[in-house]
Amino acid sequence: MNQIKVGIVGYGNLGRGTEYALEQAADMTLAGIFTRRDPASVRPRTGVPVYTMEQVERFQDEIDVMILCGGSANDLPHQTAELAKFFNLVDSFDTHAKIPEHFETVNKASLESKKISVISAGWDPGMFSLNRLYGQAILPNGADYTFWGPGVSQGHSDAIRRISGVADARQYTIPSESALARVRAGEAPELSVREKHTRECYVVSEDGADKTAIEKAIKTMPNYFADYDTTVHFVTQTELDQNHAGIPHGGVVFRTGTTGENGKNRHVIEYRLSLDSNPEFTTGVLVACARAACRMNREGMSGCKTVFDIAPAYLHPENGDFLRKNLL
Amino acid sequence: MNQIKVGIVGYGNLGRGTEYALEQAADMTLAGIFTRRDPASVRPRTGVPVYTMEQVERFQDEIDVMILCGGSANDLPHQTAELAKFFNLVDSFDTHAKIPEHFETVNKASLESKKISVISAGWDPGMFSLNRLYGQAILPNGADYTFWGPGVSQGHSDAIRRISGVADARQYTIPSESALARVRAGEAPELSVREKHTRECYVVSEDGADKTAIEKAIKTMPNYFADYDTTVHFVTQTELDQNHAGIPHGGVVFRTGTTGENGKNRHVIEYRLSLDSNPEFTTGVLVACARAACRMNREGMSGCKTVFDIAPAYLHPENGDFLRKNLL
Numbered sequence: 001m002n003q004i005k006v007g008i009v010g011y012g013n014l015g016r017g018t019e020y021a022l023e024q025a026a027d028m029t030l031a032g033i034f035t036r037r038d039p040a041s042v043r044p045r046t047g048v049p050v051y052t053m054e055q056v057e058r059f060q061d062e063i064d065v066m067i068l069c070g071g072s073a074n075d076l077p078h079q080t081a082e083l084a085k086f087f088n089l090v091d092s093f094d095t096h097a098k099i100p101e102h103f104e105t106v107n108k109a110s111l112e113s114k115k116i117s118v119i120s121a122g123w124d125p126g127m128f129s130l131n132r133l134y135g136q137a138i139l140p141n142g143a144d145y146t147f148w149g150p151g152v153s154q155g156h157s158d159a160i161r162r163i164s165g166v167a168d169a170r171q172y173t174i175p176s177e178s179a180l181a182r183v184r185a186g187e188a189p190e191l192s193v194r195e196k197h198t199r200e201c202y203v204v205s206e207d208g209a210d211k212t213a214i215e216k217a218i219k220t221m222p223n224y225f226a227d228y229d230t231t232v233h234f235v236t237q238t239e240l241d242q243n244h245a246g247i248p249h250g251g252v253v254f255r256t257g258t259t260g261e262n263g264k265n266r267h268v269i270e271y272r273l274s275l276d277s278n279p280e281f282t283t284g285v286l287v288a289c290a291r292a293a294c295r296m297n298r299e300g301m302s303g304c305k306t307v308f309d310i311a312p313a314y315l316h317p318e319n320g321d322f323l324r325k326n327l328l
Numbered sequence: 329m330n331q332i333k334v335g336i337v338g339y340g341n342l343g344r345g346t347e348y349a350l351e352q353a354a355d356m357t358l359a360g361i362f363t364r365r366d367p368a369s370v371r372p373r374t375g376v377p378v379y380t381m382e383q384v385e386r387f388q389d390e391i392d393v394m395i396l397c398g399g400s401a402n403d404l405p406h407q408t409a410e411l412a413k414f415f416n417l418v419d420s421f422d423t424h425a426k427i428p429e430h431f432e433t434v435n436k437a438s439l440e441s442k443k444i445s446v447i448s449a450g451w452d453p454g455m456f457s458l459n460r461l462y463g464q465a466i467l468p469n470g471a472d473y474t475f476w477g478p479g480v481s482q483g484h485s486d487a488i489r490r491i492s493g494v495a496d497a498r499q500y501t502i503p504s505e506s507a508l509a510r511v512r513a514g515e516a517p518e519l520s521v522r523e524k525h526t527r528e529c530y531v532v533s534e535d536g537a538d539k540t541a542i543e544k545a546i547k548t549m550p551n552y553f554a555d556y557d558t559t560v561h562f563v564t565q566t567e568l569d570q571n572h573a574g575i576p577h578g579g580v581v582f583r584t585g586t587t588g589e590n591g592k593n594r595h596v597i598e599y600r601l602s603l604d605s606n607p608e609f610t611t612g613v614l615v616a617c618a619r620a621a622c623r624m625n626r627e628g629m630s631g632c633k634t635v636f637d638i639a640p641a642y643l644h645p646e647n648g649d650f651l652r653k654n655l656l
Contacts, residue, residue, distance in 0.1 A: 020588050024468040100653050120656055127462070127597075129656045130640055134455070136655070137619075137643035138612040140352040186602070259612060260348050265604035267612075269455075272600070274514070276593035284466040284587060284595075291465075308641040308651050312458055315465040323636050325428050327464070328448055328457045 004294045005031040006287075007063040009053075009083065011042050013247070014069035014092065017283035019046055025287055027317045031063050060086050065290045067283075068092075077102065084109035084117045084304075088293045090286050092122040099125070107304035116297040117304045121289040122282040123273055124148070128253045130307050131271040135255025139267055142257025143188045147180060147196060149173035151249025151278065159224045160201055163217045165209030168237060170244040172200040175252065183254050186266040199230040202244050204237045249278035288315040332622045333359040334615075335391040337381075337411065339370050341575070342397035342420065345611035347374055353615055355645045359391050388414050393618045395611075396420075405430065412437035412445045412632075416621045418614050420450040427453070435632035444625040445632045449617040450610040451601055452476070456581045458635050459599040463583025467595055470585025471516045475508060475524060477501035479577030479606065487552045488529055491545045493537030496565060498572040500528040503580065511582050514594040527558040530572050532565045577606035616643040 006028050008015050015033065022030045023046075032049045035042050039050040051059075066083055068091040070076055076093045083089050084106050093102050099120055110117040120126065124146070132144055153173045160169035179196050182189045201218055205211055215232045218225055235243075250273040259265050275281040289307070292314035296305070313323055334356050336343050343361065350358045351374075360377045363370050367378040379387075394411055396419040398404055404421045411417050412434050421430050427448055438445040448454065452474070460472055481501045488497035507524050510517045529546055533539055543560045546553055563571075578601040587593050603609040617635070620642035624633070641651055 017588065024587075096656070099656050100649065103652055125656045127466070130462075132655045133640050133644050133651060134458075137616040137640075137645075138455070138609070140612075140645075184602075257612075259352075259608040260345070260605060265608050267604060267609050268600075268602040270598070270600040270602075272596075272598040274512075274596040274598075276595060277588060280587040280593050281466070281595050284468075284585075288465040306652060306656055308648070308656070309639050311637050311639045312461050312465075313636040316461050317465075317468075320636070321428065323461060324431055324634060327460045328424070328427055328453045328634055328636070 002027070004028045004291060005062060005064045006290060007031055007056075007059065007066045007087070008033045008069055009035075009056075009066055009079070010069035010075065011035055011044065011050075012069060013279040014283060014286075016045070017277070017280040018067050018069055018286060019044060019048070020280065021283040021287045025291070025317070028287065028291065032059065034066075056083065057086055063087060065089060065294045067286050067290050069283075069286075080117065080119065081105045081109045084115060085113050086115075087113075088115045088117070088290075088297050090118045090121050090289045090293055092126075092282055092286060093120045094122060094125055096125065103304050103306075111303045114297075114302045116293040116302055118289045118293050118306065118310065119304060120306055121285050123275075123285060124251065126282075126285050126307055127273070128251070128271070131253040131269070132255070133308060135253070135257075135269050139255050139257025139259070139269070141259070141263065142255055142267075145183050145191070145254040145256075146251065147175035147254075148251040149175050149197065149249065151251070151275070152244075152247050154247075156199065156201075156224055159221060160203060160218055163214055165206050165214050166203055167206045168204040168240055170202045170240060172202075174198045174200060180252065183256065184268060184270065186256055186268050188256050193227045194229060197228060199225060199228045201230065201232045202235050202240055203232055204240050205234055246276065247278045248276050249281075250274045291315060291317065330355065332356045332619060333390060333392045334618060335359055335384075335387065335394045335415070336361045336397055337363075337384075337394055337407070338397035338403065339363055339372065339378075340397060341607040342611060342614075344373070345605070345608040346395050346397055346614060347372060347376070348608065349611040349615045353619070353645070356615065356619065360387065362394075384411070385414055391415060393417060393622045395614050395618050397611075397614075408445065408447065409433045409437045412443060413441050414443075415441075416443045416445070416618075416625050418446045418449050418617045418621055420454075420610055420614060421448045422450060422453055424453065431632050431634075439631045442625075442630045444621040444630055446617045446621050446634065446638070447632060448634055449613050451603075451613060452579070454610075454613050454635055455601070456579065456599070459581040459597070460583070461636060463581070463585075463597050467583050467585025467587070467597070469587070469591065470583055470595075473511050473519070473582040473584075474579065475503035475582075476579040477503050477525065477577065479579070479603070480572075480575050482575075484527065484529075484552055487549060488531060488546055491542055493534050493542050494531055495534045496532040496568055498530045498568060500530075502526045502528060508580065511584060512596060512598065514584055514596050516584050521555045522557060525556060527553060527556045529558065529560045530563050530568055531560055532568050533562055574604065575606045576604050577609075578602045619643060619645065 066089040156171035255269040394417040484499035
């Protein structure tokens with residue numbers, strides 16, 4: 001049997017999304033969930049067994065690939081390299097500036113264990129990165145653009161919640177329609193931070209809080225909001241819960257470039273994602289990369305990989321004959 | 329020196345496009361052009377030497393990879409397998425139904441010569457195929473859509489020119505805006521051939537020809553036009569030459585799918601190309617695949633590959649460290 005046996009590490013939004021995504025993968029089976037919490041407190045929807053992280057080593061021969069569903073701030077920086085000593089694995093490490101360092105430590109562990117680890121899988125980093133790479137490779141004489149949204153930024157929502165007097169908040173990042181139109185037309189514009197995105201904030205204030213002060217604190221917050229045109233809407237907790245409970249996201253990667261005589265011919269490549277659920281789409285990428293990790297390791301490969309290093313055919317359940325006949 | 333020495337086989341639109349594209353590739357050098365015509369009749373813009381096809385074998389040690397710029401109907405079915413006996417190579421074979429057969433013959437030759445051949449590179453087959461594969465791998469529960477245009481279809485233009493009384497013609501394939509909008513909204517509609525594309529024909533009739541008969545012959549032509557809403561515009565040769573000399577093309581690949589509880593979350597992946605020059609964009613893909621073929625062969629790989637088998641990093645001139653730091 002070539003059925004791929006999968007473990008999930010962490011059971012938050014990503015872990016639950018992975019549990020759903022594995023039901024759409026006929027060649028993969030969920031074998032267990034691993035948690036740092038008390039296993040009795042974790043109730044997986046599918047009833048799959050839950051184990052503690054301390055038990056993980058004993059599953060070396062039973063699990064083909066681990067999908068790490070922890071966070072980039074606190075979990076993955078140590079967890080990925082630790083688990084890479086024993087398992088093929090996939091993570092969604094997304095702290096861009098620390099990716100080279102993360103790669104080095106995980107690569108060392110995976111080379112020693114002769115396993116495959118795929119880091120930074122998801123949509124950005126992940127599918128957006130792939131489209132930046134393909135675009136540059138095909139149109140070397142050109143410009144890159146990445147726009148995010150419309151979608152919820154967890155980091156910006158958290159930043160608002162830390163302001164005194166704020167009870168709850170949700171922040172949407174919105175790409176500028178006029179900037180998108182200019183790039184799409186092949187103008188190759190230089191765009192400032194302010195020209196590319198706007199920010200919309202839905203804020204629940206605490207009783208008696210100074211709304212003017214909150215709005216000012218948001219709009220002047222360095223890095224997060226000061227460089228953007230920001231709109232603040234005060235809403236009730238009920239309104240926030242009813243109208244802003246989803247976690248949609250998405251965005252667009254463009255590569256524009258010129259070719260031929262005096263660069264007279266313009267070309268535009270546009271890759272756009274429109275996602276009802278950011279974590280559930282991310283888990284679709286994680287599961288496909290888990291399939292690839294397992295297959296690459298079965299062929300004798302080892303070490304740390306990213307989406308850049310995975311021949312696309314490894315991600316799809318069908319074989320080469322099928323893919324050439326039906327998808328090429 | 330790791331400079332990649334490239335040969336071009338055939339000097340039509342694709343050959344000239346490749347000559348331009350190689351000027352944008354700092355790691356590659358054009359070493360020669362090979363033609364079935366009299367070499368004296370071929371005048372490359374860059375002044376690179378021109379050789380006959382009979383001379384090609386003697387360049388085995390001087391050329392790292394051949395880019396085949398012939399046509400899928402008459403040249404590539406025999407030329408690719410023949411040259412695969414001696415060279416790493418790339419072609420743009422685009423007769424979808426015959427790809428599996430082409431793959432088998434080319435693969436046999438490349439395995440024997442221990443070289444790499446990349447077949448069916450371009451945008452469809454090529455980048456569109458890749459996006460169909462990535463889309464299905466990430467969103468297994470969903471639907472695929474490929475739209476072509478707005479752009480010139482050479483095959484449909486040729487079909488019109490074969491009608492009695494037609495002096496010249498240019499046909500544009502136009503994707504339906506309403507169909508695009510429905511797919512983009514995540515409706516997952518079932519679309520008939522007629523609903524997806526319309527066809528616009530610019531026709532120069534011969535003196536005294538029966539325009540009504542020509543228009544009827546076009547609109548009722550099986551396979552090419554009968555299943556589409558087709559518009560015919562009669563123009564003068566001067567108008568055709570002035571306004572319809574370009575060969576723009578492009579299109580959109582969508583993957584839409586659902587995830588999560590009862591499939592309640594919808595996702596849309598859209599990959600769109602808008603190309604001023606169909607052949608020049610195609611050569612951008614060919615050149616990137618030529619780089620990959622050469623690098624993969626230097627690592628000891630051989631056989632026939634498609635874009636599905638090429639780890640993306642091989643296509644980009646920079647190394648893994650650079651790509652992880654700057655593009656991931």
